[in-house]
Amino acid sequence: MKKIGIVVCTNSGADYYKFDHPVEVIHSDLHLGDKVYEDFVDIKADEFYEIISKNPHIDIKTSQPPMGQIIQKYEKLRDMGYNEILTISISTKLSGIYQSTILAAEMVEGITVRAIDSKSVSYGELYLVLEAIKHIKAGLSLEEVAQKVEAVIPNINILVYVDTVKFMVKNGRLSSTAGALASLLKIKPILRMNQHDGSLVAYEKIRTSKKALNRLYEIFTEETKDRDIVAFVVYTNNKPFAEEVKKHLLTIKPGIKIELVPLTPVVGAHAGPGTLGVGYIYI
Template identity: 30%
Template sequence: MEKIALISDSTCDLNKETINTYDIKILNLKIIYKDREYIDRVDITPQQVYDNLKIEVPHTSLPSLEDMHNLFYKLEDEGYTHAIVIPIGSGLSGTYNTLRLAASEHSNLNITVFDSKSLTLGCGALVKDCGEMIKNGKSYEEIVSALPLLRDNISVYYIVDTLEYLIKGGRIGKVSGMFGQLLDIKPIISINSDGVYYTYAKVRGKKQAKNKLMEIIQNTLNTSKSKIWVMHGGAYEEGKKFYEDLKNNPNITHIGFGDISPVAGVHTGPGLLGVVIEKESLV
Protein backbone atom coordinates (compact mmCIF):
# COMPACT_ATOMS: atom_id res chain seq x y z
CA MET A 1 0.00 0.00 0.00
CA GLU A 2 1.25 3.47 -0.90
CA LYS A 3 2.16 5.95 1.80
CA ILE A 4 2.87 9.30 0.14
CA ALA A 5 4.83 12.12 1.76
CA LEU A 6 4.40 15.70 0.58
CA ILE A 7 7.41 18.03 0.80
CA SER A 8 7.98 21.70 0.01
CA ASP A 9 10.27 24.48 1.21
CA SER A 10 9.70 27.50 3.40
CA THR A 11 9.22 29.91 0.49
CA CYS A 12 5.86 28.26 -0.40
CA ASP A 13 4.33 30.62 2.22
CA LEU A 14 1.55 28.25 3.28
CA ASN A 15 0.18 28.98 6.74
CA LYS A 16 0.61 26.57 9.65
CA GLU A 17 -3.01 25.41 9.46
CA THR A 18 -2.60 24.26 5.84
CA ILE A 19 0.78 22.66 6.58
CA ASN A 20 -0.74 20.71 9.47
CA THR A 21 -3.92 19.77 7.56
CA TYR A 22 -1.95 18.10 4.76
CA ASP A 23 1.05 17.03 6.88
CA ILE A 24 3.44 18.91 4.58
CA LYS A 25 7.12 18.45 5.38
CA ILE A 26 8.93 21.79 5.09
CA LEU A 27 12.61 22.28 4.27
CA ASN A 28 13.71 25.70 5.49
CA LEU A 29 15.93 28.05 3.55
CA LYS A 30 18.33 30.27 5.47
CA ILE A 31 18.98 34.01 5.82
CA ILE A 32 22.59 34.91 6.50
CA TYR A 33 23.82 38.14 8.08
CA LYS A 34 27.44 38.98 8.82
CA ASP A 35 27.12 37.95 12.45
CA ARG A 36 24.29 35.40 12.45
CA GLU A 37 22.37 32.86 10.39
CA TYR A 38 18.58 32.58 10.65
CA ILE A 39 16.15 29.86 9.58
CA ASP A 40 13.43 31.15 7.26
CA ARG A 41 10.12 31.63 9.10
CA VAL A 42 11.47 29.87 12.22
CA ASP A 43 13.54 32.44 14.07
CA ILE A 44 13.08 35.49 11.83
CA THR A 45 9.95 37.14 10.44
CA PRO A 46 9.49 38.96 7.13
CA GLN A 47 9.02 42.27 8.95
CA GLN A 48 12.32 41.87 10.80
CA VAL A 49 14.07 41.42 7.45
CA TYR A 50 12.41 44.53 5.98
CA ASP A 51 13.18 46.61 9.07
CA ASN A 52 16.87 45.71 8.82
CA LEU A 53 17.36 46.15 5.05
CA LYS A 54 18.64 49.73 5.34
CA ILE A 55 21.35 48.49 7.70
CA GLU A 56 22.28 45.24 5.96
CA VAL A 57 21.01 43.23 2.99
CA PRO A 58 21.60 39.60 3.97
CA HIS A 59 22.38 36.62 1.77
CA THR A 60 20.07 33.64 1.41
CA SER A 61 20.94 29.97 1.10
CA LEU A 62 19.21 26.71 0.24
CA PRO A 63 18.30 23.98 2.67
CA SER A 64 21.47 21.93 3.13
CA LEU A 65 22.00 18.54 1.50
CA GLU A 66 22.23 17.15 5.03
CA ASP A 67 18.74 18.50 5.83
CA MET A 68 17.37 16.88 2.68
CA HIS A 69 18.99 13.50 3.35
CA ASN A 70 17.86 13.54 6.97
CA LEU A 71 14.28 14.17 5.88
CA PHE A 72 14.34 11.33 3.33
CA TYR A 73 15.85 8.94 5.92
CA LYS A 74 13.15 9.95 8.40
CA LEU A 75 10.42 9.26 5.84
CA GLU A 76 11.91 5.81 5.16
CA ASP A 77 11.93 5.06 8.91
CA GLU A 78 8.28 6.15 9.15
CA GLY A 79 7.21 3.70 6.44
CA TYR A 80 6.65 6.08 3.54
CA THR A 81 6.89 4.43 0.13
CA HIS A 82 6.62 7.54 -2.06
CA ALA A 83 7.40 11.25 -1.83
CA ILE A 84 6.30 14.20 -3.93
CA VAL A 85 8.54 17.23 -3.56
CA ILE A 86 7.39 20.63 -4.87
CA PRO A 87 9.95 23.38 -4.14
CA ILE A 88 10.48 26.93 -5.38
CA GLY A 89 11.02 26.97 -9.16
CA SER A 90 14.34 25.89 -10.65
CA GLY A 91 14.70 29.21 -12.49
CA LEU A 92 14.57 31.14 -9.21
CA SER A 93 16.62 28.98 -6.83
CA GLY A 94 19.02 26.05 -6.78
CA THR A 95 16.76 24.21 -4.32
CA TYR A 96 15.09 22.10 -7.03
CA ASN A 97 18.36 20.78 -8.50
CA THR A 98 19.83 20.06 -5.07
CA LEU A 99 16.72 18.13 -4.09
CA ARG A 100 16.94 16.04 -7.26
CA LEU A 101 20.54 15.21 -6.39
CA ALA A 102 19.59 14.20 -2.84
CA ALA A 103 16.57 12.19 -4.01
CA SER A 104 18.72 10.15 -6.42
CA GLU A 105 20.50 8.59 -3.44
CA HIS A 106 17.33 7.25 -1.78
CA SER A 107 16.30 4.17 -3.75
CA ASN A 108 13.98 2.96 -0.96
CA LEU A 109 11.59 5.79 -1.80
CA ASN A 110 9.86 6.53 -5.08
CA ILE A 111 10.50 10.28 -5.24
CA THR A 112 9.22 12.85 -7.73
CA VAL A 113 10.79 16.30 -7.47
CA PHE A 114 8.40 18.48 -9.46
CA ASP A 115 9.43 21.92 -10.71
CA SER A 116 6.76 24.40 -9.56
CA LYS A 117 8.26 27.05 -11.90
CA SER A 118 6.95 29.51 -9.34
CA LEU A 119 7.47 30.85 -5.85
CA THR A 120 5.58 31.92 -2.74
CA LEU A 121 1.88 30.93 -2.92
CA GLY A 122 2.23 30.13 -6.62
CA CYS A 123 4.20 27.13 -5.42
CA GLY A 124 2.05 26.87 -2.29
CA ALA A 125 -1.19 26.55 -4.27
CA LEU A 126 0.27 23.60 -6.16
CA VAL A 127 1.41 21.97 -2.92
CA LYS A 128 -2.05 22.45 -1.42
CA ASP A 129 -3.68 20.83 -4.49
CA CYS A 130 -1.31 17.90 -4.15
CA GLY A 131 -2.18 17.58 -0.46
CA GLU A 132 -5.87 17.51 -1.30
CA MET A 133 -5.34 14.70 -3.82
CA ILE A 134 -3.34 12.65 -1.29
CA LYS A 135 -6.08 13.21 1.29
CA ASN A 136 -8.70 12.04 -1.23
CA GLY A 137 -6.88 8.78 -1.87
CA LYS A 138 -5.47 9.49 -5.33
CA SER A 139 -2.57 7.26 -6.29
CA TYR A 140 1.00 8.47 -6.64
CA GLU A 141 0.86 8.09 -10.43
CA GLU A 142 -2.46 9.94 -10.68
CA ILE A 143 -1.13 12.85 -8.67
CA VAL A 144 2.17 13.13 -10.53
CA SER A 145 0.31 13.03 -13.86
CA ALA A 146 -2.05 15.83 -12.75
CA LEU A 147 0.65 18.26 -11.59
CA PRO A 148 1.64 19.79 -14.99
CA LEU A 149 -1.96 20.83 -15.78
CA LEU A 150 -2.45 22.23 -12.30
CA ARG A 151 0.79 24.21 -12.63
CA ASP A 152 -0.37 25.67 -15.94
CA ASN A 153 -3.48 27.06 -14.22
CA ILE A 154 -1.44 29.08 -11.69
CA SER A 155 0.02 32.54 -12.32
CA VAL A 156 1.85 35.07 -10.15
CA TYR A 157 2.01 38.86 -10.53
CA TYR A 158 3.59 41.42 -8.23
CA ILE A 159 4.76 45.00 -7.93
CA VAL A 160 7.39 46.53 -5.65
CA ASP A 161 7.94 50.01 -4.24
CA THR A 162 11.56 50.11 -5.37
CA LEU A 163 13.65 48.18 -7.89
CA GLU A 164 16.73 48.64 -5.67
CA TYR A 165 16.71 45.14 -4.19
CA LEU A 166 15.94 43.33 -7.45
CA ILE A 167 18.91 45.19 -8.98
CA LYS A 168 21.21 44.26 -6.06
CA GLY A 169 20.17 40.63 -6.28
CA GLY A 170 20.77 40.47 -10.03
CA ARG A 171 17.06 39.83 -10.68
CA ILE A 172 16.77 42.85 -12.97
CA GLY A 173 19.30 44.66 -15.18
CA LYS A 174 21.13 47.52 -13.47
CA VAL A 175 20.76 50.03 -16.32
CA SER A 176 17.08 49.35 -17.00
CA GLY A 177 16.40 49.22 -13.28
CA MET A 178 17.97 52.60 -12.57
CA PHE A 179 16.20 54.13 -15.59
CA GLY A 180 12.89 52.77 -14.33
CA GLN A 181 13.43 54.21 -10.86
CA LEU A 182 14.15 57.68 -12.25
CA LEU A 183 10.86 57.64 -14.19
CA ASP A 184 8.90 56.04 -11.31
CA ILE A 185 8.17 53.07 -13.57
CA LYS A 186 6.48 50.22 -11.73
CA PRO A 187 6.82 46.96 -13.64
CA ILE A 188 4.25 44.23 -13.13
CA ILE A 189 6.56 41.25 -12.65
CA SER A 190 5.40 37.74 -13.48
CA ILE A 191 6.95 34.32 -14.12
CA ASN A 192 7.07 32.85 -17.62
CA SER A 193 6.63 29.24 -18.79
CA ASP A 194 10.34 28.61 -18.19
CA GLY A 195 9.92 29.64 -14.55
CA VAL A 196 11.90 32.89 -14.62
CA TYR A 197 10.92 36.48 -13.93
CA TYR A 198 9.80 38.72 -16.76
CA THR A 199 8.12 42.12 -17.05
CA TYR A 200 4.44 41.57 -17.84
CA ALA A 201 3.65 45.28 -18.10
CA LYS A 202 5.08 48.68 -17.19
CA VAL A 203 3.10 51.53 -15.70
CA ARG A 204 4.03 54.81 -14.04
CA GLY A 205 3.38 55.12 -10.32
CA LYS A 206 2.15 52.73 -7.64
CA LYS A 207 -1.50 53.70 -7.99
CA GLN A 208 -1.58 52.82 -11.69
CA ALA A 209 0.33 49.62 -10.97
CA LYS A 210 -2.31 48.53 -8.46
CA ASN A 211 -5.05 49.35 -10.97
CA LYS A 212 -3.26 47.22 -13.57
CA LEU A 213 -2.93 44.35 -11.08
CA MET A 214 -6.67 44.53 -10.42
CA GLU A 215 -7.35 44.59 -14.18
CA ILE A 216 -5.31 41.39 -14.65
CA ILE A 217 -7.36 39.65 -11.97
CA GLN A 218 -10.69 40.87 -13.35
CA ASN A 219 -9.79 39.73 -16.88
CA THR A 220 -9.09 36.24 -15.58
CA LEU A 221 -12.26 36.15 -13.48
CA ASN A 222 -14.31 37.14 -16.52
CA THR A 223 -13.30 33.90 -18.21
CA SER A 224 -12.80 31.48 -15.33
CA LYS A 225 -13.74 31.01 -11.70
CA SER A 226 -10.50 31.17 -9.74
CA LYS A 227 -8.82 30.98 -6.37
CA ILE A 228 -6.99 34.16 -5.41
CA TRP A 229 -4.28 34.83 -2.86
CA VAL A 230 -3.23 38.41 -2.08
CA MET A 231 0.35 38.66 -0.83
CA HIS A 232 2.30 41.50 0.67
CA GLY A 233 5.88 42.12 1.67
CA GLY A 234 6.09 44.85 4.27
CA ALA A 235 2.87 46.40 2.90
CA TYR A 236 0.16 45.05 5.19
CA GLU A 237 -2.31 47.96 4.87
CA GLU A 238 -2.05 48.11 1.08
CA GLY A 239 -2.42 44.34 0.85
CA LYS A 240 -5.42 44.26 3.16
CA LYS A 241 -7.17 47.01 1.19
CA PHE A 242 -6.55 45.12 -2.05
CA TYR A 243 -7.92 41.96 -0.45
CA GLU A 244 -11.05 43.76 0.78
CA ASP A 245 -11.70 45.18 -2.70
CA LEU A 246 -11.62 41.67 -4.16
CA LYS A 247 -13.16 39.38 -1.59
CA ASN A 248 -16.83 39.67 -2.62
CA ASN A 249 -16.31 38.89 -6.29
CA PRO A 250 -18.67 35.97 -7.07
CA ASN A 251 -16.16 34.33 -9.44
CA ILE A 252 -13.60 33.92 -6.67
CA THR A 253 -14.01 30.42 -5.20
CA HIS A 254 -11.41 30.95 -2.47
CA ILE A 255 -9.48 34.02 -1.34
CA GLY A 256 -6.49 34.15 0.97
CA PHE A 257 -4.19 36.82 2.38
CA GLY A 258 -0.66 36.56 3.71
CA ASP A 259 2.93 37.78 3.68
CA ILE A 260 5.85 36.46 1.65
CA SER A 261 8.76 34.65 3.25
CA PRO A 262 11.79 36.52 4.61
CA VAL A 263 13.94 34.83 1.92
CA ALA A 264 11.83 36.34 -0.87
CA GLY A 265 11.69 39.68 0.97
CA VAL A 266 15.47 40.02 0.80
CA HIS A 267 15.24 40.17 -3.00
CA THR A 268 12.16 42.38 -3.35
CA GLY A 269 12.47 44.84 -0.48
CA PRO A 270 9.53 46.38 1.40
CA GLY A 271 6.35 47.52 -0.33
CA LEU A 272 5.58 44.39 -2.36
CA LEU A 273 1.99 43.75 -3.39
CA GLY A 274 1.22 40.61 -5.33
CA VAL A 275 -1.45 38.12 -6.33
CA VAL A 276 -1.56 34.44 -7.13
CA ILE A 277 -4.35 33.34 -9.44
CA GLU A 278 -5.34 29.69 -9.79
CA LYS A 279 -7.95 28.98 -12.44
CA GLU A 280 -10.37 26.26 -11.44
CA SER A 281 -9.41 22.90 -12.90
CA LEU A 282 -11.37 19.72 -13.56
CA VAL A 283 -8.50 17.58 -12.19
Protein backbone atom coordinates (compact mmCIF):
# COMPACT_ATOMS: atom_id res chain seq x y z
CA MET A 1 0.00 0.00 0.00
CA LYS A 2 1.22 3.47 -0.91
CA LYS A 3 1.46 5.97 1.94
CA ILE A 4 2.44 9.59 1.31
CA GLY A 5 4.44 11.64 3.79
CA ILE A 6 5.44 15.29 3.41
CA VAL A 7 8.75 17.11 3.80
CA VAL A 8 8.82 20.91 3.79
CA CYS A 9 11.62 23.39 4.45
CA THR A 10 11.74 25.69 7.45
CA ASN A 11 11.32 28.78 5.24
CA SER A 12 7.60 27.96 5.16
CA GLY A 13 7.16 28.64 8.87
CA ALA A 14 5.75 25.12 9.22
CA ASP A 15 7.35 24.75 12.65
CA TYR A 16 4.81 27.23 14.01
CA TYR A 17 1.88 25.20 12.69
CA LYS A 18 0.23 22.01 13.92
CA PHE A 19 -0.63 19.44 11.24
CA ASP A 20 -2.93 16.42 11.33
CA HIS A 21 -0.68 14.45 8.96
CA PRO A 22 3.01 13.47 9.11
CA VAL A 23 5.06 16.51 8.02
CA GLU A 24 8.82 16.62 8.52
CA VAL A 25 10.57 19.99 8.49
CA ILE A 26 14.13 20.44 7.25
CA HIS A 27 15.90 23.32 8.98
CA SER A 28 18.35 25.80 7.53
CA ASP A 29 21.12 27.32 9.66
CA LEU A 30 21.25 30.91 10.81
CA HIS A 31 24.62 32.60 11.36
CA LEU A 32 24.57 35.55 13.79
CA GLY A 33 28.05 36.95 14.31
CA ASP A 34 30.21 33.98 15.26
CA LYS A 35 27.29 31.79 16.40
CA VAL A 36 25.36 29.24 14.34
CA TYR A 37 21.74 28.35 15.12
CA GLU A 38 19.48 25.73 13.60
CA ASP A 39 16.32 27.58 12.64
CA PHE A 40 13.47 27.08 15.14
CA VAL A 41 15.39 24.35 16.99
CA ASP A 42 17.99 26.69 18.50
CA ILE A 43 16.33 30.05 17.91
CA LYS A 44 12.74 31.13 17.32
CA ALA A 45 11.30 34.25 15.73
CA ASP A 46 10.82 36.45 18.82
CA GLU A 47 14.36 35.88 20.08
CA PHE A 48 15.88 36.45 16.66
CA TYR A 49 14.19 39.80 16.06
CA GLU A 50 15.08 40.95 19.55
CA ILE A 51 18.76 40.17 18.89
CA ILE A 52 18.97 41.99 15.55
CA SER A 53 16.97 44.96 16.86
CA LYS A 54 19.48 45.38 19.69
CA ASN A 55 22.46 44.68 17.39
CA PRO A 56 21.57 46.29 14.04
CA HIS A 57 25.09 45.83 12.62
CA ILE A 58 25.50 42.16 13.53
CA ASP A 59 26.69 39.98 10.66
CA ILE A 60 23.78 37.80 9.48
CA LYS A 61 23.96 34.89 7.06
CA THR A 62 22.02 31.72 6.36
CA SER A 63 23.01 28.34 4.96
CA GLN A 64 21.03 25.48 3.49
CA PRO A 65 20.17 22.37 5.46
CA PRO A 66 22.96 19.77 5.24
CA MET A 67 22.21 16.89 2.88
CA GLY A 68 22.42 14.46 5.80
CA GLN A 69 19.50 16.15 7.52
CA ILE A 70 17.27 15.76 4.46
CA ILE A 71 18.24 12.11 4.17
CA GLN A 72 17.37 11.58 7.85
CA LYS A 73 13.91 13.06 7.30
CA TYR A 74 13.30 10.75 4.35
CA GLU A 75 14.49 7.74 6.33
CA LYS A 76 12.31 8.67 9.29
CA LEU A 77 9.18 8.80 7.14
CA ARG A 78 10.14 5.58 5.38
CA ASP A 79 10.64 3.81 8.71
CA MET A 80 7.18 5.07 9.77
CA GLY A 81 5.74 3.27 6.75
CA TYR A 82 5.60 6.16 4.26
CA ASN A 83 7.04 4.88 1.00
CA GLU A 84 6.15 7.99 -1.03
CA ILE A 85 7.22 11.51 -0.10
CA LEU A 86 6.10 14.90 -1.38
CA THR A 87 8.65 17.66 -0.80
CA ILE A 88 7.70 21.33 -0.93
CA SER A 89 10.54 23.85 -0.99
CA ILE A 90 11.12 27.58 -0.96
CA SER A 91 11.39 29.17 -4.40
CA THR A 92 14.46 28.05 -6.35
CA LYS A 93 15.13 31.76 -7.02
CA LEU A 94 15.77 32.23 -3.30
CA SER A 95 17.49 29.00 -2.28
CA GLY A 96 18.91 25.73 -3.58
CA ILE A 97 16.91 23.54 -1.18
CA TYR A 98 14.68 22.17 -3.96
CA GLN A 99 17.66 20.66 -5.78
CA SER A 100 18.98 19.23 -2.51
CA THR A 101 15.69 17.40 -1.90
CA ILE A 102 16.02 15.76 -5.32
CA LEU A 103 19.65 14.76 -4.79
CA ALA A 104 18.90 13.37 -1.31
CA ALA A 105 16.17 11.16 -2.75
CA GLU A 106 18.78 9.32 -4.83
CA MET A 107 20.59 8.32 -1.63
CA VAL A 108 17.66 6.70 0.18
CA GLU A 109 16.29 3.30 -0.77
CA GLY A 110 12.67 2.27 -0.50
CA ILE A 111 11.01 5.60 -1.24
CA THR A 112 9.66 7.58 -4.17
CA VAL A 113 10.11 11.36 -3.89
CA ARG A 114 8.18 13.97 -5.85
CA ALA A 115 9.65 17.47 -5.42
CA ILE A 116 7.75 20.74 -5.80
CA ASP A 117 9.23 24.22 -6.19
CA SER A 118 6.67 26.37 -4.38
CA LYS A 119 7.88 29.54 -6.17
CA SER A 120 6.97 31.09 -2.83
CA VAL A 121 7.98 31.43 0.81
CA SER A 122 6.44 31.66 4.29
CA TYR A 123 2.67 31.03 4.37
CA GLY A 124 2.55 30.87 0.57
CA GLU A 125 4.65 27.72 0.85
CA LEU A 126 2.85 26.48 3.95
CA TYR A 127 -0.54 26.74 2.24
CA LEU A 128 0.66 24.22 -0.33
CA VAL A 129 1.36 21.77 2.49
CA LEU A 130 -2.22 22.18 3.73
CA GLU A 131 -3.52 21.60 0.20
CA ALA A 132 -1.36 18.50 -0.14
CA ILE A 133 -2.71 17.06 3.11
CA LYS A 134 -6.28 17.64 1.92
CA HIS A 135 -5.67 15.75 -1.31
CA ILE A 136 -3.72 12.93 0.37
CA LYS A 137 -6.66 12.37 2.72
CA ALA A 138 -8.96 12.30 -0.31
CA GLY A 139 -7.02 9.28 -1.56
CA LEU A 140 -5.21 10.81 -4.52
CA SER A 141 -1.95 9.32 -5.79
CA LEU A 142 1.41 11.05 -5.23
CA GLU A 143 1.49 12.48 -8.75
CA GLU A 144 -2.15 13.56 -8.56
CA VAL A 145 -1.49 15.35 -5.28
CA ALA A 146 1.58 17.05 -6.75
CA GLN A 147 -0.35 18.26 -9.79
CA LYS A 148 -3.17 19.61 -7.62
CA VAL A 149 -0.66 21.46 -5.46
CA GLU A 150 1.27 22.88 -8.42
CA ALA A 151 -2.01 24.19 -9.88
CA VAL A 152 -2.40 26.41 -6.80
CA ILE A 153 1.00 28.13 -7.18
CA PRO A 154 -0.05 30.74 -9.80
CA ASN A 155 -2.87 31.81 -7.46
CA ILE A 156 -0.55 32.80 -4.61
CA ASN A 157 0.16 36.52 -4.36
CA ILE A 158 2.59 38.05 -1.85
CA LEU A 159 3.29 41.76 -1.45
CA VAL A 160 6.11 42.84 0.85
CA TYR A 161 6.24 46.11 2.78
CA VAL A 162 9.82 46.82 3.90
CA ASP A 163 11.39 49.35 6.22
CA THR A 164 14.66 48.98 4.31
CA VAL A 165 15.85 46.76 1.48
CA LYS A 166 19.44 46.72 2.74
CA PHE A 167 19.11 43.18 4.14
CA MET A 168 17.74 41.83 0.86
CA VAL A 169 20.35 43.69 -1.19
CA LYS A 170 23.20 42.48 1.04
CA ASN A 171 22.12 38.86 0.76
CA GLY A 172 21.26 38.92 -2.94
CA ARG A 173 17.59 37.97 -2.49
CA LEU A 174 16.21 40.96 -4.41
CA SER A 175 16.28 40.65 -8.20
CA SER A 176 17.35 43.98 -9.65
CA THR A 177 20.17 45.84 -11.40
CA ALA A 178 22.93 47.63 -9.54
CA GLY A 179 21.57 51.07 -10.47
CA ALA A 180 18.07 50.16 -9.40
CA LEU A 181 19.34 48.81 -6.08
CA ALA A 182 21.04 52.12 -5.32
CA SER A 183 17.78 54.00 -5.80
CA LEU A 184 15.76 51.44 -3.84
CA LEU A 185 17.89 52.06 -0.77
CA LYS A 186 16.53 55.61 -0.64
CA ILE A 187 12.82 54.76 -0.79
CA LYS A 188 10.13 52.46 0.63
CA PRO A 189 9.41 50.06 -2.20
CA ILE A 190 6.67 47.47 -2.35
CA LEU A 191 8.23 44.15 -3.29
CA ARG A 192 6.41 41.23 -4.84
CA MET A 193 6.93 37.51 -5.21
CA ASN A 194 6.58 36.67 -8.90
CA GLN A 195 4.45 33.53 -8.66
CA HIS A 196 5.37 32.51 -12.20
CA ASP A 197 9.13 32.23 -11.71
CA GLY A 198 9.49 32.60 -7.94
CA SER A 199 11.69 35.70 -7.96
CA LEU A 200 11.36 38.59 -5.51
CA VAL A 201 11.17 41.86 -7.41
CA ALA A 202 10.67 45.55 -6.74
CA TYR A 203 7.04 46.07 -7.73
CA GLU A 204 6.54 49.77 -7.04
CA LYS A 205 8.86 52.51 -5.80
CA ILE A 206 7.28 54.74 -3.18
CA ARG A 207 8.79 57.56 -1.14
CA THR A 208 7.22 57.18 2.30
CA SER A 209 6.07 54.35 4.55
CA LYS A 210 2.53 55.71 4.79
CA LYS A 211 2.15 55.96 1.02
CA ALA A 212 3.59 52.47 0.58
CA LEU A 213 1.09 50.99 3.03
CA ASN A 214 -1.83 52.81 1.41
CA ARG A 215 -0.71 51.60 -2.00
CA LEU A 216 -0.49 48.04 -0.68
CA TYR A 217 -4.12 48.34 0.44
CA GLU A 218 -5.07 49.65 -3.00
CA ILE A 219 -3.40 46.71 -4.75
CA PHE A 220 -5.11 44.28 -2.39
CA THR A 221 -8.48 45.92 -3.08
CA GLU A 222 -7.99 45.92 -6.87
CA GLU A 223 -6.72 42.36 -7.14
CA THR A 224 -9.17 40.69 -4.76
CA LYS A 225 -12.35 42.39 -5.94
CA ASP A 226 -15.04 39.81 -6.69
CA ARG A 227 -12.58 37.00 -5.91
CA ASP A 228 -12.76 34.33 -3.22
CA ILE A 229 -9.50 34.35 -1.29
CA VAL A 230 -7.61 33.16 1.74
CA ALA A 231 -5.35 35.94 3.06
CA PHE A 232 -2.38 36.15 5.40
CA VAL A 233 -0.23 38.76 7.09
CA VAL A 234 3.39 37.89 7.88
CA TYR A 235 5.20 39.86 10.57
CA THR A 236 8.74 40.23 11.89
CA ASN A 237 9.24 42.29 15.07
CA ASN A 238 6.01 44.19 14.44
CA LYS A 239 3.08 41.98 15.44
CA PRO A 240 0.91 44.91 16.70
CA PHE A 241 1.36 46.57 13.30
CA ALA A 242 0.42 43.29 11.60
CA GLU A 243 -2.73 43.10 13.68
CA GLU A 244 -3.66 46.63 12.55
CA VAL A 245 -3.08 45.67 8.93
CA LYS A 246 -5.24 42.58 9.37
CA LYS A 247 -8.08 44.70 10.77
CA HIS A 248 -7.84 47.07 7.83
CA LEU A 249 -7.88 44.23 5.31
CA LEU A 250 -11.06 42.96 6.95
CA THR A 251 -12.70 46.34 6.34
CA ILE A 252 -11.81 45.95 2.64
CA LYS A 253 -13.02 42.36 2.43
CA PRO A 254 -15.19 41.52 5.46
CA GLY A 255 -15.56 37.92 6.57
CA ILE A 256 -12.49 36.47 4.86
CA LYS A 257 -10.04 34.22 6.67
CA ILE A 258 -6.75 35.97 7.44
CA GLU A 259 -3.86 34.08 9.00
CA LEU A 260 -1.37 36.03 11.12
CA VAL A 261 2.02 34.32 10.94
CA PRO A 262 5.59 35.04 12.12
CA LEU A 263 8.41 35.19 9.59
CA THR A 264 10.84 32.50 10.66
CA PRO A 265 14.44 33.66 11.38
CA VAL A 266 16.16 32.23 8.27
CA VAL A 267 13.77 34.26 6.10
CA GLY A 268 13.74 37.25 8.43
CA ALA A 269 17.53 37.36 8.13
CA HIS A 270 17.06 38.51 4.53
CA ALA A 271 13.94 40.61 5.09
CA GLY A 272 15.11 42.52 8.16
CA PRO A 273 13.14 43.98 11.08
CA GLY A 274 10.10 46.07 10.24
CA THR A 275 9.20 43.96 7.23
CA LEU A 276 5.59 42.89 6.76
CA GLY A 277 4.05 40.69 4.09
CA VAL A 278 0.47 40.62 2.84
CA GLY A 279 -0.61 37.63 0.84
CA TYR A 280 -3.81 36.45 -0.80
CA ILE A 281 -4.55 33.17 -2.50
CA TYR A 282 -7.33 32.82 -5.03
CA ILE A 283 -9.48 29.81 -4.18
